[in-house]
Amino acid sequence: MYPSRFRYEAPSTVDEAIALLAGANGEAKILAGGQSLIPMMKLRFAAPAMLIDINGIAGLDYHHSDADGTFRIGALCRHADLEKSATLAASQPTMAAAAPVVADPLVRTRGTLVGSLCHADPQGDWASVMVSLGGSIVAQGPNGRRAVAVSDLIDGPFQTVLADDEIAIEAVVPAAIGTRAGGYLKLERRVGDFATVGVAVSAEMSGATVSQAGIGLTGVGPATINAAEAAGSLVGTSLDAEALDTAAQLAAEAAQPRSDHRGSADYKRHVVATFVRRIGAQIQRSGQEAA
Amino acid sequence: MALDEIKIGGLGASRRRVEDNRFIRGKGNYIDDIVLPGMLHMEILRSPLAHARIRSIDASAAWAIPGVRMVLTGDMLAARNLAWMPTLSYDTQAVLATDKVRFQGQEVACVVADDPYIAKDGCEAIVVDYEPLPPIVNPTQAKAPDAPLIRDDKTGQDSNVVFDWEVGDREGTDRAFAEADVISTIEMHYPRSHPSPIEACGSIADFNRATSKLTVYMTTQAPHIIRAAVALVAELPEHMIRIVSPDLGGGFGNKVPVYPGYVVSILASILLERPVKWIEDKSGNLISTGFGRDIYLKGEMALRSDGRILGVRMHTDSDHGAFFSDAQPSKFKVGLMHSAFSCYDIGAAHLTAQGVYTNKAPGGVAYRCSFRVTEAMFFQERMVQAAASDLGMDQAEFRRINLVRDDDFPHRTPWGFLTDSGQYGKCLDLGLEAIGYEDFLRQKEEARKRGRLLGIGISTMTEPLGAGNSREYDILGIKMFDSAELKVHMTGKALLRTGAKTQGQGHETTWAQIVAHELGIPAEDVLVEEGDTDTAPFGMGTYASRSTPVAGAAVAMVSRKIRAKARRIAAHLLEVSEEDIEWELGRFSVRGAPDRGVTIQECAIAAYSNMPDGMEPGLENNAYYDPPNLTWPFACYIATVEVDPETGVWDVLRVVAVDDCGVRINPMIVEGQIMGGLTEAYAMANMQFITFDEDGNCIGSNYMDYLLPTAWETPGFELHEVVTPCPHHPIGAKGIGECATVGGPAAFVNAVIDAIGDAGVRNIDMPLLPDRVHEAITAGHDVSGAPPVKTEP
Numbered sequence A: 001m002y003p004s005r006f007r008y009e010a011p012s013t014v015d016e017a018i019a020l021l022a023g024a025n026g027e028a029k030i031l032a033g034g035q036s037l038i039p040m041m042k043l044r045f046a047a048p049a050m051l052i053d054i055n056g057i058a059g060l061d062y063h064h065s066d067a068d069g070t071f072r073i074g075a076l077c078r079h080a081d082l083e084k085s086a087t088l089a090a091s092q093p094t095m096a097a098a099a100p101v102v103a104d105p106l107v108r109t110r111g112t113l114v115g116s117l118c119h120a121d122p123q124g125d126w127a128s129v130m131v132s133l134g135g136s137i138v139a140q141g142p143n144g145r146r147a148v149a150v151s152d153l154i155d156g157p158f159q160t161v162l163a164d165d166e167i168a169i170e171a172v173v174p175a176a177i178g179t180r181a182g183g184y185l186k187l188e189r190r191v192g193d194f195a196t197v198g199v200a201v202s203a204e205m206s207g208a209t210v211s212q213a214g215i216g217l218t219g220v221g222p223a224t225i226n227a228a229e230a231a232g233s234l235v236g237t238s239l240d241a242e243a244l245d246t247a248a249q250l251a252a253e254a255a256q257p258r259s260d261h262r263g264s265a266d267y268k269r270h271v272v273a274t275f276v277r278r279i280g281a282q283i284q285r286s287g288q289e290a291a
Numbered sequence B: 001m002a003l004d005e006i007k008i009g010g011l012g013a014s015r016r017r018v019e020d021n022r023f024i025r026g027k028g029n030y031i032d033d034i035v036l037p038g039m040l041h042m043e044i045l046r047s048p049l050a051h052a053r054i055r056s057i058d059a060s061a062a063w064a065i066p067g068v069r070m071v072l073t074g075d076m077l078a079a080r081n082l083a084w085m086p087t088l089s090y091d092t093q094a095v096l097a098t099d100k101v102r103f104q105g106q107e108v109a110c111v112v113a114d115d116p117y118i119a120k121d122g123c124e125a126i127v128v129d130y131e132p133l134p135p136i137v138n139p140t141q142a143k144a145p146d147a148p149l150i151r152d153d154k155t156g157q158d159s160n161v162v163f164d165w166e167v168g169d170r171e172g173t174d175r176a177f178a179e180a181d182v183i184s185t186i187e188m189h190y191p192r193s194h195p196s197p198i199e200a201c202g203s204i205a206d207f208n209r210a211t212s213k214l215t216v217y218m219t220t221q222a223p224h225i226i227r228a229a230v231a232l233v234a235e236l237p238e239h240m241i242r243i244v245s246p247d248l249g250g251g252f253g254n255k256v257p258v259y260p261g262y263v264v265s266i267l268a269s270i271l272l273e274r275p276v277k278w279i280e281d282k283s284g285n286l287i288s289t290g291f292g293r294d295i296y297l298k299g300e301m302a303l304r305s306d307g308r309i310l311g312v313r314m315h316t317d318s319d320h321g322a323f324f325s326d327a328q329p330s331k332f333k334v335g336l337m338h339s340a341f342s343c344y345d346i347g348a349a350h351l352t353a354q355g356v357y358t359n360k361a362p363g364g365v366a367y368r369c370s371f372r373v374t375e376a377m378f379f380q381e382r383m384v385q386a387a388a389s390d391l392g393m394d395q396a397e398f399r400r401i402n403l404v405r406d407d408d409f410p411h412r413t414p415w416g417f418l419t420d421s422g423q424y425g426k427c428l429d430l431g432l433e434a435i436g437y438e439d440f441l442r443q444k445e446e447a448r449k450r451g452r453l454l455g456i457g458i459s460t461m462t463e464p465l466g467a468g469n470s471r472e473y474d475i476l477g478i479k480m481f482d483s484a485e486l487k488v489h490m491t492g493k494a495l496l497r498t499g500a501k502t503q504g505q506g507h508e509t510t511w512a513q514i515v516a517h518e519l520g521i522p523a524e525d526v527l528v529e530e531g532d533t534d535t536a537p538f539g540m541g542t543y544a545s546r547s548t549p550v551a552g553a554a555v556a557m558v559s560r561k562i563r564a565k566a567r568r569i570a571a572h573l574l575e576v577s578e579e580d581i582e583w584e585l586g587r588f589s590v591r592g593a594p595d596r597g598v599t600i601q602e603c604a605i606a607a608y609s610n611m612p613d614g615m616e617p618g619l620e621n622n623a624y625y626d627p628p629n630l631t632w633p634f635a636c637y638i639a640t641v642e643v644d645p646e647t648g649v650w651d652v653l654r655v656v657a658v659d660d661c662g663v664r665i666n667p668m669i670v671e672g673q674i675m676g677g678l679t680e681a682y683a684m685a686n687m688q689f690i691t692f693d694e695d696g697n698c699i700g701s702n703y704m705d706y707l708l709p710t711a712w713e714t715p716g717f718e719l720h721e722v723v724t725p726c727p728h729h730p731i732g733a734k735g736i737g738e739c740a741t742v743g744g745p746a747a748f749v750n751a752v753i754d755a756i757g758d759a760g761v762r763n764i765d766m767p768l769l770p771d772r773v774h775e776a777i778t779a780g781h782d783v784s785g786a787p788p789v790k791t792e793p
């Protein structure tokens, strides 16, 4: 496991990092947690001419809620920071459900949420969570910053719309209008396994009624799937069994799984539906308990 | 006052493992820790295709890279008659491909360079022109009339069949089936798995032209066999070859065979006259080295309605990959498959077996089992469960009726093995009591009414261990004995060397305990060394749970030789005749005058300073031990599970293990072996397999696809013991290294099948992935026969 030769740079500011990117003609890669990039390089699936290690840039390891409830996750916030976060536990139920099931404890100590979004692995857990929450990233390049919705960011397996000279600075979850509810269920073969199927359901509740909903699917298509129609079908319902069946059905139809050694396409669709139902029922139950 | 055996670390002491001192501190000395002056590094270029003709290999760009010292290809080896090597199963295996590649990951070329990065760059620069051929990934395809011939290199080989073999009494078995009230039939596949030791393979070959000596540091479980093989294949004088097996990061059978990397590193060192290091990466290890299992069963049982087994028929189809290189020392083509049903008193039995070549990695039957015993016991226990259910009989009761009784030993099995001891019924009853069998059956009924699926699975088995006696077992003609050499120094401290080779089993700890038991020398005063052919006595190495049954016996026997000599010295020191000397642990005394005595340590110093007239000085000896029979431990494993009917996911509720491995030398180590084995059993049942897609691509050549369970999902194990000493082993031990790996998987599978029993399902092939279980539940049919994975566009 020996990577090809590469140049290593460790800038201390975002501007320096962008300048290095801009000068590299698309031959450079940002190194965040390294938990996806380093294995790819060791297998020589990736052979960037230059690595730009952003771990020395101060002030990117945050995650916090703004006064209005907007939740921000800096580019160097690790999976483990989120797993242990009280803020997350208190205000972001879908994320809190996902944090402990991303990879394994070793990987979580170094891997980053933003890196996971930029890596655009169809089996990445965070992307579906963010899609279900209507989240976005803030990208910065030589000409300044722009926001990109996560559902637009990923445009294929391991492909994003980021320009060669852009860095993702942070991920953003918009403030909720209603009460946030949600969950993430992942079928994995063992701890640290990528999802055979992952389902993120996020909802904003006003009383017992869904005012807004999002569903993201992991591992059942060439990229993260935004099951918008399924999510839309939940709006206005109180997550009763019939509404959940409809959403489950629509989500299963939105999935584009392949048969492989993890399971048949039909089975994966079936699990998508089952998980949508289970998360929905769980939201509905906890709503009743709170009331 | 006799010594307290536990205090001196003798038999039965759960002494901490002495080797852990260095392992825990990171001070082990593994192959990759060894650095020699002037050492070069070798990397292997592997075939991306499963089956293809090699049109040409252009290595010029690799030679041109600064720092590349040599590129070795099949043609270069062929010029030295080294392109092919013999296997341990009397076949041949390509070292580097010349004509064709026959499996994905096959070794095509090697690059030797100043550092491993450059060597890897060199591999990437080699251009190989392949002409793809249709790949064969299972026995059905291999036997198809129009199947392409994989081994067109072999004269006289006109099909993909490696062997046809049979054993047992065909007519007697036919008669038993004719008399049967019920015939129970089941088909299944035991999937390909891999030992995947955490350390992959590697070697450092160091040929010194000035001394003509070849030293090879090598990850091998059997250094002496390797020395013999190198002497025979490379035609080097045996005394000029030194094989050193350093600390091993696990073996599990993976480090028994000879791999191309070893061979080419040796050749490269001879050609370049510099040390050449080859360290395999994990993917290389998973994709190309000795796997386990990959065998299909058609099993039939002839049953009487009262539950008695009248006869058993088995047919197996084994998939050997591209070269028949099973590392197994028996004369039997499917190893010890016919040790199945040894714990049951069955009437007649007949086994037919066919082996085939496929375009998959060779080197089978490894992975913590004695040569197909794992498959034999798995098939047996799955057949037993199906038979019980066909008879409508309780699975525990069915076993109880058929298990060999305590007073039936020695028991000759219909396939010719001789089991000699055990308390099978007692083990079963202890297991049932521990799990709360009757209670669980009630709970299961209750749960079912509420739509929950609980199940219980039992697996009882005895397995043959030891891979010796020399009458029936040999490797390339070398008999399967083992050896020990003991040197007691002047101050009573000792050095013990054996022909075995520890890879995590804890020999450095347990061998010293046997010496302590036999001589009363505290275990901590005994240094144990293994693995260096220049110092260790000749032995056949460690696999097949054979260390304790064979080398361990040699340790006891050499200790007894030392004691016999010490007794003569004691008589001399105490000025009495030998007949008047009595032995208690660590001390000789005068019969009738117990106060007059000398310790073993006092005898040791006398051996060098005050020996009787005419006695050779010193206190050293060796022993070669040829076991009279295999050893037969027994185990009863019981698992309870809950299956989620909606997703097919199953969770283990409890696992109870009752092991009778005879006398336990170090109970802590024994328990560690059982827990490790059950963990592997759970992995095979639940998640682990190497499969192939239709193009022959190996799915399972990395740890994202080939799953090792973590502490998180591995269930807890409740261990119990029964001790029936082995009647022929000097200290009554039977071996424990593999029992749980062998007997464990069926307990888990039986439990899941039991849980979903109402669906009318008899079999789901391992691993019992959720989608397979779900399919079985919803469709109500078996999920057997592992077709190649179809990948949809």
Ligand SMILES: Cc1cc2nc3c(=O)[nH]c(=O)nc-3n(C[C@H](O)[C@H](O)[C@H](O)COP(=O)(O)OP(=O)(O)OC[C@H]3O[C@@H](n4cnc5c(N)ncnc54)[C@H](O)[C@@H]3O)c2cc1C
Binding pocket: A029, A030, A031, A032, A033, A034, A035, A036, A037, A038, A039, A075, A101, A102, A103, A104, A107, A110, A111, A112, A113, A114, A115, A116, A117, A118, A119, A121, A123, A124, A125, A126, A162, A166, A167, A168, A169, A192, A193, A194, A195
């Ligand atoms: C054994 C193992 C198991 C895993 N299991 C899972 C799992 O179950 N679920 C899961 O979701 N993930 C899993 N992962 C992946 C893990 O979550 C990674 O941490 C994550 O995908 C990438 O984050 P990183 O910070 O490590 O990114 P890196 O590896 O450093 O980078 C990944 C890619 O994103 C780019 N990148 C990173 N940060 C930025 C940025 N700020 N701006 C622009 N581009 C950037 C890099 O250039 C690179 O192309 C696993 C990884 C391993 C090794």
